[in-house]
Structure formats: structure tokens, C-alpha cells
Amino acid sequence: MPASHLPLAVVPMTVRAALPAGALAVALAISAAAVADSNPQETTLEAATALSARAAGSDLELVRGDVVELADLARRHIREAGLDAALKDFLSAPWKREANGLHLWGVTTRGVSWFDTGHPELIGIDVSNITDIEGRFWTQLAEASARGSGEKVFLLLFPHPKTARSAVGYHTCFMLDDDERILCAGAFEDAPTG
DSSP, rough: OOGGSSSSSGGGGGHHSSSSSHHHHHHHHHHHHHHHHOHHHHHHHHHHHHHTOOOOOHHHHHHHHHHHHHHHHHHHHHHHHHHHHHHTTSSSSSSSGGGGGGGEEEEEEEEEEEEEEOGGGGGSSTTOOBBTTOOBHHHHHHHHHTTTOSSSEEEEEOOTTOOSSEEEEEEEEEEESSSSEEEEEEEEEOOOOO
């Protein structure tokens, strides 16, 4: 809201009385900024939209950074919108992007896939015995990441969906309040398909 449209009631009476007219305009501008900043939902959505517009290509540091950022934004969106609303939002842009296969996925502590915007065919399946190309059990890594007992950001090696060649993927996870469901962000290096 522009400072010129901000009601004087937002500025405390003691501040209004103590300030000359020019300083009052500054106080109104500061109050307007505070009102604008009080809408973190918009800020989270804007950040997710900006992330969705980027691509990391085969730069693994950028892939890793995008995964961490998506997980942070998802956690923030859950706090702001509530879990049910956030999960619905996560099914579409800007919460997933084709570039690098950046998406959110989830498993339970028992190893059952309960949420996956990248591989919805896995939902409801016990995936606890599925490994990456090098034999890493990704559900165990997800739980260790979420609980802080393992690497916060872990690496998996899977076939690239377009080239079928080995592709490095990064993932990071956090535990939901029920201490049973884990939500993760993941992405992989994009390789030329030609």
C-alpha cells in the first residue's frame, strides 16, 4: 500500500505528535513498507516463481542450490498456507519445473511414497528397497537428511529421463510435524539430449 494511502492510525499517536510533517511522511513510508512485508505468502510465491524461471543445466552447484532453495520455500509455504493447501499448490507451477526435473517428493518413515510431483506413479508404493544406480537406499538417505543424522543434501545417481544416461541428482529433506512424513526437494543435472 503506498504511504499516501496508509491510514494515520497505523502510525502511533505518540510518534505522530513528536514528528514534524516531513518526518511523519517518512514514518508513513516505513509503515507502508512494514505492511507490504507482512504478506510473506506473496514473497514466497514470488521467490518460487523466480526459482521456476531458472535452469541449472549441468552445473551441479546450481542444481544443489536450487534443491536447497525449493525445500526452504516449501517449508515456508507450508507454515504460511497450511499443509493441505501447500500440497495442492505444490502440484503445479511455480513449485515444479521441467528444467533439471526440480520437484518435491515425499516418503514416510516406513518407506512408503506419499507425495511426488515428479513421479506420481510411485505414490502409495513401498519404495524402501529401491536404490539408485550405485545401491544407495534413497528412503534411508531421505530420513537421515530430514532428521539431521545424515547429510543434509545427499546425492543420488539415476538414469536421466531423456537420455537414459547416468545423471547426478541432489535431494534435501525435512520432517513434517507428524514426525512420520518426510518432504524432499530434488533435481538432477540436465544433459544435452542430442
